[in-house]
Amino acid sequence: MAHGPKPGFTRWLYTTNHKDIGSMYLWFSFAMFLLGGCMALVIRAELFQPGLQIVQPEFFNQMTTMHGLIMVFGAVMPAFVGLANWMVPMMIGAPDMALPRMNNWSFWILPFAFAMLASTLFMEGGAPNFGWTFYAPLSTEYAPPSVTFFIFSIHIMGASSIMGAINIVATILNMRAPGMTLMKMPLFVWTWLITAYLLIAVMPVLAGVVTMMLMDIHFGTSFFSAAGGGDPVLFQHVFWFFGHPEVYIMILPAFGIVSAIIPTFARKPLFGYSSMVYATASIAFLSFIVWAHHMFTVGMPIAGELFFMYATMLIAVPTGVKVFNWVTTMFRGSMTFETPMLFSIAFVILFTLGGFSGLMLAIAPADFQYHDTYFVVAHFHYVLVPGAIFSITAGVYYWLPKWTGNMYNETMGKVHFWMAFVGLNVTFFPMHFVGLAGMPRRIPDYALQFADFNQIASVGAFLFGAAQIVFLFNVIRTVRGGRKATDEVWENPQGLEWTVPSPAPYHTFSTPPVVR
Amino acid sequence: MLMGLKRLFAFLTISAIAPQLFAQETAQKAEEGVERWGVNMTQGVTEVSRTTYDLHMLIFWICVAIGIVVFGVMFYSMWRHRKSKGYKAAQFHESTLVELAWTIVPTLILVGMAIPATKTLYDIYDTKEADLDIMITGYQWKWKYDYLGSDVTFFSNLSTPRAQIDNQQPKTANYLLEVDEPLVVPINKKIRFLITANDVIHAWWVPDLAVKKDAIPGFVNESWTRIEEPGIYRGQCAELCGKDHGFMPIVVKAVPEDEYHSWLDDRAAAAAKIKELTNKTFTFDELYERGKKVYESTCAACHQVKGQGVPGAFPAIAGSKIATGAMDGHLSMVVNGSPSNPAMQAFGAQLSEVDLAAVITYQRNAFGNNMGDTVQPIDILNFKNK
Numbered sequence: 067m068a069h070g071p072k073p074g075f076t077r078w079l080y081t082t083n084h085k086d087i088g089s090m091y092l093w094f095s096f097a098m099f100l101l102g103g104c105m106a107l108v109i110r111a112e113l114f115q116p117g118l119q120i121v122q123p124e125f126f127n128q129m130t131t132m133h134g135l136i137m138v139f140g141a142v143m144p145a146f147v148g149l150a151n152w153m154v155p156m157m158i159g160a161p162d163m164a165l166p167r168m169n170n171w172s173f174w175i176l177p178f179a180f181a182m183l184a185s186t187l188f189m190e191g192g193a194p195n196f197g198w199t200f201y202a203p204l205s206t207e208y209a210p211p212s213v214t215f216f217i218f219s220i221h222i223m224g225a226s227s228i229m230g231a232i233n234i235v236a237t238i239l240n241m242r243a244p245g246m247t248l249m250k251m252p253l254f255v256w257t258w259l260i261t262a263y264l265l266i267a268v269m270p271v272l273a274g275v276v277t278m279m280l281m282d283i284h285f286g287t288s289f290f291s292a293a294g295g296g297d298p299v300l301f302q303h304v305f306w307f308f309g310h311p312e313v314y315i316m317i318l319p320a321f322g323i324v325s326a327i328i329p330t331f332a333r334k335p336l337f338g339y340s341s342m343v344y345a346t347a348s349i350a351f352l353s354f355i356v357w358a359h360h361m362f363t364v365g366m367p368i369a370g371e372l373f374f375m376y377a378t379m380l381i382a383v384p385t386g387v388k389v390f391n392w393v394t395t396m397f398r399g400s401m402t403f404e405t406p407m408l409f410s411i412a413f414v415i416l417f418t419l420g421g422f423s424g425l426m427l428a429i430a431p432a433d434f435q436y437h438d439t440y441f442v443v444a445h446f447h448y449v450l451v452p453g454a455i456f457s458i459t460a461g462v463y464y465w466l467p468k469w470t471g472n473m474y475n476e477t478m479g480k481v482h483f484w485m486a487f488v489g490l491n492v493t494f495f496p497m498h499f500v501g502l503a504g505m506p507r508r509i510p511d512y513a514l515q516f517a518d519f520n521q522i523a524s525v526g527a528f529l530f531g532a533a534q535i536v537f538l539f540n541v542i543r544t545v546r547g548g549r550k551a552t553d554e555v556w557e558n559p560q561g562l563e564w565t566v567p568s569p570a571p572y573h574t575f576s577t578p579p580v581v582r
Numbered sequence: 583m584l585m586g587l588k589r590l591f592a593f594l595t596i597s598a599i600a601p602q603l604f605a606q607e608t609a610q611k612a613e614e615g616v617e618r619w620g621v622n623m624t625q626g627v628t629e630v631s632r633t634t635y636d637l638h639m640l641i642f643w644i645c646v647a648i649g650i651v652v653f654g655v656m657f658y659s660m661w662r663h664r665k666s667k668g669y670k671a672a673q674f675h676e677s678t679l680v681e682l683a684w685t686i687v688p689t690l691i692l693v694g695m696a697i698p699a700t701k702t703l704y705d706i707y708d709t710k711e712a713d714l715d716i717m718i719t720g721y722q723w724k725w726k727y728d729y730l731g732s733d734v735t736f737f738s739n740l741s742t743p744r745a746q747i748d749n750q751q752p753k754t755a756n757y758l759l760e761v762d763e764p765l766v767v768p769i770n771k772k773i774r775f776l777i778t779a780n781d782v783i784h785a786w787w788v789p790d791l792a793v794k795k796d797a798i799p800g801f802v803n804e805s806w807t808r809i810e811e812p813g814i815y816r817g818q819c820a821e822l823c824g825k826d827h828g829f830m831p832i833v834v835k836a837v838p839e840d841e842y843h844s845w846l847d848d849r850a851a852a853a854a855k856i857k858e859l860t861n862k863t864f865t866f867d868e869l870y871e872r873g874k875k876v877y878e879s880t881c882a883a884c885h886q887v888k889g890q891g892v893p894g895a896f897p898a899i900a901g902s903k904i905a906t907g908a909m910d911g912h913l914s915m916v917v918n919g920s921p922s923n924p925a926m927q928a929f930g931a932q933l934s935e936v937d938l939a940a941v942i943t944y945q946r947n948a949f950g951n952n953m954g955d956t957v958q959p960i961d962i963l964n965f966k967n968k
Contacts, residue, residue: 116757117749123825124895190894197822203799204782204824207924208722210895292800298783299798333665335675363785363820364796365803368707372700379692383685390684393652397659400671411660415653422645429695431702432638434794435623438785438820503620504789506820509828511747513758514616 070572079174082166083572084151087173089469091148092462094176096538098140099455101184103531105133110493110527113520118511126510127195128187134198135216138316139223140180142450145458146319147172147230150258153465154234156563156570157252159243159579164236172229179222186212197508199309202290202301206282213283217276224269231265234258243562245581249340252561254322256343260350261318264311267354271308275301299364306357314353317417317449318346320457321388324410327464328392330559331407332399338391345384345391352381362433371430378428382421389418404556405479409460412452412487420448423498438508441501447494451530456486459537466544467551471569474544478536485533492526615755624789627811627836631792633702641695706792709804712774716765720777720784720797720819721927723826723883727765730776734849737932738763739879740829744887747829759816762879764833768842769809777803781924782824788817788834796821809836825895826883860935860959866943869956873944876937881945884925889949896925900949909957913965916942930966935959 071077071086081087108129112120121129151169155162163169186193191210194200205213238259242251251259278301281287288294290301321342329336336342358366358374366374392414401407423445427433436442459482467473496519505516512520551568562581566574625635663669717728721737728735741762745751767773777786779797787794791807809815817832837845864872878887884896891898899905904915916938919928929938939959946953 116753118747119749123828124892127822127825127827192894195824201783201822203924204822208782208824292798296800298800332663333671334673337675338677338681339675341676341681361796363794364798365801368703371703371707375699375703376696379696380689382692383688386688387681387685389652391681393656393659394680395675396656397663398669398672398674399659399663400665400669401660401663402665411656414656418649418652422649425645426638426641429637429641429699431634431699431706432641434706435634435638435789435792437794438787499619499621502623504624504817506787506818506828508822509818511758511828514753514755515618515620518618 080170082162082170084155084163084166084169085469085570085572087163087169088148088150088152090173091144091151094173095141095145095148095458098136098144098180100534100538102133102136102141103534105129105136107527107531109133110524112510113512114524115521116512116514116517121510123510124192124195127197127508128193130508131194131197131200132183132187135183135194136180137450138198138312139220140176142316142454142458143227144176146258146261146316146454147227149254149319149323149458149461149465150230150234152469153461153563154237154255154258155241156566156574157255157561158238158241158246159562159575159581160237160241161573161575163233164240165233168229169233172226172233175222175226179219179226182215182222183219186210186215189215199305200279201305202279202282202298203292206279206290209283214280217280220276221273224273227265228269231262231269234262235266238262243575243578243581249343250581252322253325253336253339253342253346254319257318257320257322257325257346260346261315264315264318264350264353268308268311268315271304272312275304275308278304299361302361302364303358306360307354309360310357311350311353313446313449314349316454318350320413320417320454321346323457323461323464324392324413326561327406327410327460328395328414330464330556331404331410332396332401333557334395334399335560336391337394337397338387341387342391345387348384349381352377352384356381359428359430359433362430363437375428375430379425382425382428385421389414389421402557404463405474405476405483406460406464408480408483408487409456409463412483413456413460416448416452416456416490420445420453423448436501438506439501440497440505440507443507444494444497444501447490447497451490451494459486462541464556465563466541467555468563468566468568468570470545470548471551471567472544472548473551473555474540474548478540478543482533482536482540485536486530489526489528489530489533493523493530494526496520496523626790626792627809627813627815628791628807629810630702630706630807631790633705634792637698637702640698644691644695706805709774709806711772712806713771714768714773715776716767716773717776717778718786718797720779720781720786720823720830721932722781722824722925723819723830725765725784725786725819725830725832726780726932729846732846732850733853734846735853736763736849738765738833740826740831742829744882756816758829759818759831759833761831761833764814764835766835766837766842766845767809768839769812769836771839772806772808775805775807777805781927783821784819784823784830785821786817786832787820788815788832790815790817791834794820809834812836812838829883856934856936860963863958863960864936864939864956866947866956869940869943870947871940872937873940873942874948876933876941877944877948880929880933881941889945899945900951902951905945906951906953909955910965912942912946913957913962917962917966935962935966938962 112126189212193212194216196205238255278289282289288296290296290298325336356374356378359378427436427445463479500516500519505512553567554564623635623638625632715730717730719726725738738761741760742758746753777795777797779799784797785794786797793805793807795803795805813836815834819827819830885891885899889899904912917930920926936959939957939962943956
């Protein structure tokens with residue numbers, strides 16, 4: 067079993083090892099996270115006070131668009147795929163992913179997709195400037211020429227996601243160790259299995275919608291052009307049929323990570339395992355029948371409006387069950403508060419706050435006042451930053467000692483946590499206020515009554531950005547050395563990944579373990 | 583782009599040194615009449631806006647109550663059940679009864695929310711039996727209002743001076759929320775809005791009326807309002823519609839009914855007067871002066887005040903082949919729009935013949951184009967009728 071990795075760059079280029087690929091996904095995601103973050107800081111710097119100081123509206127719109135696209139497709143999704151690559155085989159006792167070569171390709175086409183997307187910033191007419199939701203006809207008839215490159219890069223990202231998802235499904239369904247029944251799998255594996263099905267279902271829809279755009283722009287069709295007998299609202303329906311499951315793709319794996327961390331640091335088994343699985347499946351199912359709540363003001367018939375309102379409100383039930391289960395897991399535990407636990411607790415609290423604003427947004431008549439304001443921006447940043455980003459961060463701190471064999475610096479971890487926690491609340495909480503007071507989304511300049519809270523939000527954003535540098539520093543230090551971690555790393559954590567040595571050998575579970 | 587980075591760097595340096603300086607500046611700029619630190623939705627001036635506000639507060643307080651219970655348990659647990667206090671972990675991990683309870687109880691709470699929400703929604707959707715119909719059309723980046731059943735129709739443009747946006751002048755109280763021509767409506771009448779768009783999707787939103795509807799090319803959406811108090815209500819476009827999405831505000835002026843009727847008559851008379859002017863022959867200077875005004879309110883958003891355009895997005899007027907070419911080509915471009923680029927709209931339907939003649943004359947003679955020719959309103963009319 068002494069097969070080590072090849073030395074040098076070709077190790078990474080040719081690798082079929084799930085651990086190498088997982089690491090590459092995570093590093094790539096972090097690079098994109100910093101890039102998208104810098105764009106967010108350009109946005110926040112411009113919005114520091116009323117008037118145009120730093121960028122012109124054209125460039126501002128490119129920043130909002132690219133920030134959204136890079137964070138969604140470049141930061142959050144690859145990070146979860148990276149964690150899945152690293153952890154799923156180790157959690158189910160498999161030697162590697164089911165389709166290792168495709169795994170290599172799923173990763174390696176991503177840098178090309180994002181290089182193509184980023185290159186649009188330097189093209190004449192600028193980068194995509196029509197928002198990450200790229201509503202037609204703004205993104206077709208009125209788009210800059212670079213829109214074609216954007217379409218192709220979305221195609222490539224979609225291909226990568228679909229291949230990654232097929233790989234995860236195949237791995238989970240075929241490669242579990244003897245005795246590892248479905249209802250014995252760790253929740254992270256469960257949530258990723260369900261997420262992978264969501265990806266397989268909706269990524270082709272995204273590919274479809276950008277292909278329809280491509281036809282409209284270059285081949286004279288009129289899918290979305292009213293002048294040619296097409297329908298701009300069709301675009302929104304098709305887009306959100308992808309888009310809503312997509313936002314759950316960005317949160318379900320987070321549920322899995324937190325469900326692994328909280329029991330470990332509460333020293334108590336996860337409460338309500340089976341209801342957690344059912345809740346995840348219910349959320350996944352419901353995510354397919356709520357897409358039009360993003361379009362309440364589009365002028366749907368009232369029957370449609372009511373259906374989507376009720377279905378959206380229903381999502382609160384399984385999500386609530388999960389939150390109650392996490393809280394009950396903590397209840398009467400024996401808790402310690404290491405960095406992964408801090409991030410997980412912040413996840414539960416702040417994700418729930420985002421859930422509350424989501425419930426408010428679900429109420430269609432009230433949504434007429436919230437829609438396309440900063441209240442929406444506050445809502446989805448509360449479920450994406452402390453939701454997706456914090457859970458990824460928690461997962462990295464939790465498993466990093468297993469990956470590297472070294473403990474991270476706990477003090478630095480706590481500094482990172484508190485900076486990020488304070489920074490994100492200072493940034494996004496005031497956005498609820500300006501949104502309710504009437505500030506629309508995606509505007510480069512605003513009326514004077516929004517000035518004070520925007521100024522506060524901008525300060526918080528720079529604090530949050532600075533926190534990530536501490537994180538990067540801590541991770542690099544841990545990779546290079548530090549106090550040796552034990553095989554178990556934490557106090558009696560549950561799961562097969564803790565039965566292998568730290569750092570995890572290049573090949574694990576060449577002989578399948580037996581799960582009782 | 584590099585320039586932007588440079589300015590960003592300079593800005594960051596300055597803001598690091600003197601954040602208090604900025605705060606003061608904002609405070610000075612915020613004139614009287616700006617409501618600062620607003621944290622909640624407006625109650626508005628219509629029955630629907632008040633119902634919406636009440637619904638919003640109801641859901642909010644329900645969320646607060648749930649939050650207090652859930653986080654209360656959580657914080658209590660974090661305080662009491664710590665390893666550092668020597669607390670020993672219990673090992674329970676399921677309870678069918680409890681899990682059923684917290685599935686069923688939230689469902690019942692949701693039913694309680696859904697009932698008032700459904701009622702309100704039915705109310706908002708009832709656009710029947712209106713006293714007055716107004717057609718609202720979204721354009722990049724202005725609103726057009728047609729009073730159906732009368733000849734009154736006009737565009738409503740942002741009136742905040744460019745110098746305020748570029749920080750060369752102090753900002754006034756209604757910065758970015760002021761227009762040259764507000765929408766004037768009577769109070770206590772049911773007004774139906776028919777909302778559509780000419781180019782991309784916009785959304786017409788006035789918080790005080792609780793009306794927000796997308797304006798979509800090829801669709802006509804309906805909404806309605808009945809305003810109870812005279813006053814000026816401000817809103818903004820709420821759907822990303824391109825470069826100046828943040829610069830197309832909405833101002834609704836609600837007035838008593840008699841005042842509304844006299845205003846409507848004045849507008850109709852003014853429209854007739856403009857029609858008469860079509861037959862007048864203007865001097866070069868008259869055209870040039872008027873054209874400058876029209877250019878700055880209508881063309882400058884894309885082609886820029888000095889006519890230099892934006893490379894890769896909007897062609898320059900200065901030295902352009904069209905503005906320094908044959909008159910017919912120039913007329914066709916302005917009146918009918920560009921056949922290849924939808925961003926260049928057909929202004930024949932948007933501007934009066936007088937304004938068209940003025941702005942074309944201005945374009946041919948400003949920015950160093952110096953063609954020396956003029957075009958009269960009657961020529962425009964003949965061109966349209968060709």
